[in-house]
Amino acid sequence: MISHFLATILALSVCQFATAESKMRDVTTHEALSQQLRAQQQADPILTLKPAEGDDPTKTNPTPDLIASSQFLCYNGMATLVPMGAVLCAPEKLKSRMRFTQGARIVTWAEFYSMNRAWLSTVAVSLDQATGKLPLSDEMIKKVKNDTHIIVSTCQNGPISIVPFKTAAEAQTPPR
Amino acid sequence: MIPITTASADSSQSEGYTNFIRQVIMGTTPPVFWDVTVPESGERLSLVPIDIAGSRYELWTVKTAAVPISYLLDTAYVSAYAPEGTVTIQTEDTDSPTPRTRADRPFTVTTTVKGLLSGGNVPTTSKSVNFLRHVQSYGETDGTNIDRNQATLHSQASIDRNGTNKLDYGVTAIPGSNRLTVRGEERFSIYSIKENGSSDERLDSETLLVWPVATASISGIQEGDTVRFDEVPLTFTLNNLYPKSFTYAQLYPGTPKLDTMGQILPAAQLAIDQNTPESRQWQVGSYSQFLNEDGPWTVEVVTETVFGIERLAYLTFNVNRSIKVNSMISTMENEK
Numbered sequence: 001m002i003s004h005f006l007a008t009i010l011a012l013s014v015c016q017f018a019t020a021e022s023k024m025r026d027v028t029t030h031e032a033l034s035q036q037l038r039a040q041q042q043a044d045p046i047l048t049l050k051p052a053e054g055d056d057p058t059k060t061n062p063t064p065d066l067i068a069s070s071q072f073l074c075y076n077g078m079a080t081l082v083p084m085g086a087v088l089c090a091p092e093k094l095k096s097r098m099r100f101t102q103g104a105r106i107v108t109w110a111e112f113y114s115m116n117r118a119w120l121s122t123v124a125v126s127l128d129q130a131t132g133k134l135p136l137s138d139e140m141i142k143k144v145k146n147d148t149h150i151i152v153s154t155c156q157n158g159p160i161s162i163v164p165f166k167t168a169a170e171a172q173t174p175p176r
Numbered sequence: 177m178i179p180i181t182t183a184s185a186d187s188s189q190s191e192g193y194t195n196f197i198r199q200v201i202m203g204t205t206p207p208v209f210w211d212v213t214v215p216e217s218g219e220r221l222s223l224v225p226i227d228i229a230g231s232r233y234e235l236w237t238v239k240t241a242a243v244p245i246s247y248l249l250d251t252a253y254v255s256a257y258a259p260e261g262t263v264t265i266q267t268e269d270t271d272s273p274t275p276r277t278r279a280d281r282p283f284t285v286t287t288t289v290k291g292l293l294s295g296g297n298v299p300t301t302s303k304s305v306n307f308l309r310h311v312q313s314y315g316e317t318d319g320t321n322i323d324r325n326q327a328t329l330h331s332q333a334s335i336d337r338n339g340t341n342k343l344d345y346g347v348t349a350i351p352g353s354n355r356l357t358v359r360g361e362e363r364f365s366i367y368s369i370k371e372n373g374s375s376d377e378r379l380d381s382e383t384l385l386v387w388p389v390a391t392a393s394i395s396g397i398q399e400g401d402t403v404r405f406d407e408v409p410l411t412f413t414l415n416n417l418y419p420k421s422f423t424y425a426q427l428y429p430g431t432p433k434l435d436t437m438g439q440i441l442p443a444a445q446l447a448i449d450q451n452t453p454e455s456r457q458w459q460v461g462s463y464s465q466f467l468n469e470d471g472p473w474t475v476e477v478v479t480e481t482v483f484g485i486e487r488l489a490y491l492t493f494n495v496n497r498s499i500k501v502n503s504m505i506s507t508m509e510n511e512k
Contacts, residue, residue, distance in 0.1 A: 024478065024485040027389060033355035036280075036347050045285075045343035049333035052306050056329040057367050057376040066196060066236040068245040069209065081196060081238065084207030089374045106240045108193045109211060116217045130208050131201060160210040 040162055043069035073098040073112060073120070073150070079104040080112035085161030087149040089144045094119055097150065109159055113152075121149035125162065132154055193237045195249075201391065202255075202375065203229030227481075228254025228299075229374055235312065245321065253368065253377035257302045260438055261335075261366030261496035269482045271420055276385035277351075278418060279358040281483055283384060285343045286328035287366060292338045301371040306432060311326035311350045313360040318452040319385075327363060335366070350385045356389040359453070388416035389452050390423070390487035391449055392477040402494045403467065414460040414488070422447045423479040425458065427466050432474045432490050439466045467495045 011044070070081040075097045090098055113120060123143060128134040130153065136144075144151055152159050201208040212233075266284045267277040277283050293302040312327035318496040328351055335341065352358035365381035368374070396410040397403065412425050426443035428438030444458040467473060476490035 010408035025488055027486045027488050030355050033280055033347060033469055040346050045345060046331045048335050052332045057429050058325060059376050063248060067244060071273060099241050102242050106244055108194060131204050140191060156208060158211045163204045163208055
């Protein structure tokens with residue numbers, strides 16, 4: 001009885017479809033829908049716009065998956081993602097922390113960094129340095145070479161990937 | 177500078193999902209990826225100057241699991257010359273946060289484009305945008321974890337005038353040999369035009385979920401059977417009940433007639449309000465108490481949705497419980 005009562009209450013809350021004007025009809029058929037689809041194909045509303053041709057941008061310029069284009073950092077039951085190319089230095093003994101461990105809880109970069117400063121460090125770069133218009137400073141390069149932490153490049157506290165700096169001559173040389 | 181807002185993602189942070197905003201700065205090979213730190217709900221200014229190549233902003237949520245899964249919630253593309261475009265979809269089902277409808281129902285797609293320019297010196301990317309329609313079947317699934325890069329480009333058109341276009345579609349074009357059981361999604365998008373220094377980027381898109389038409393069958397009694405004193409169990413098989421629906425089996429005396437309100441079988445009713453369709457089977461063994469007169473009776477399955485009240489299946493059987501006694505009456509007196 002209770003289940004009937006609950007079903008009735010739920011039906012009343014879910015379905016306010018039936019009104020005095022509602023008319024019951026038989027459900028449509030595959031044949032009727034096929035006919036409707038054929039008619040629509042001949043009078044497709046998109047034909048009211050100018051025709052366009054070309055490749056499908058979702059195939060030629062797909063949005064890369066976040067995880068596939070990121071690097072996991074994982075430690076002590078927590079994990080986060082930074083853009084691939086943002087990890088500038090990873091000492092051998094810490095490389096095991098650069099893969100996802102099953103059971104880890106995914107958190108934001110800010111939360112993860114605040115909890116793992118003992119082995120995680122950052123280098124703050126400018127946008128011009130990240131986009132390869134300017135080189136990293138000597139001080140940054142020295143830190144990356146000698147530090148015993150995993151080092152992530154950041155811009156305004158957000159992890160950012162780095163495109164290698166090219167001199168004007170290198171930039172003009174087409175890649176082989 | 178443009179504001180980055182995350183208000184749309186605020187509900188997912190606390191349910192095992194973590195949000196990330198990734199800015200993809202175009203113009204270098206490879207592009208530069210920058211994860212912008214933004215509160216769960218709020219906004220900040222992006223300090224990247226907007227140039228010809230532009231930037232794409234991606235709002236992702238990542239589900240914590242044995243193998244984490246990322247979902248792209250929204251994207252926006254901004255460049256010096258790219259116009260603005262928005263897509264909206266209207267259906268009869270206004271209860272769902274994501275536009276949804278049924279395989280047999282109409283829907284309307286509205287595009288709005290601003291910022292298109294004309295003239296000889298105007299870059300191609302500012303003169304028009306492309307409007308694309310993608311379709312993708314879920315097969316037998318509910319669409320969880322589908323690869324949206326596998327969607328099929330159904331049709332495309334060019335929009336070269338600012339303003340609004342309204343496109344009315346009668347039914348979905350998601351592929352499927354049985355049009356009743358089609359399930360999947362349609363995606364309508366506006367893309368910028370590719371030109372030197374800039375790529376074809378999605379300005380906006382909206383996805384429409386399409387669920388199958390419900391079907392039902394009744395077994396246990398055949399059309400035209402006669403029911404006497406033995407109660408034959410009835411089996412109702414229901415497929416693809418719409419995510420928000422009330423479905424029931426009812427009995428009434430007489431032959432089938434639409435709009436008849438009969439006796440709903442208590443063990444054969446279901447109200448749902450969920451994200452995906454439902455299939456069920458009901459076994460009903462006790463219904464003879466409702467058959468209170470001899471003659472034809474109809475049993476039918478009805479579903480009520482936002483699309484109306486529909487009969488899914490029905491059959492008629494005969495009830496004959498009268499007892500005919502053949503006897504001869506005689507008395508001993510007559511024999512005397």
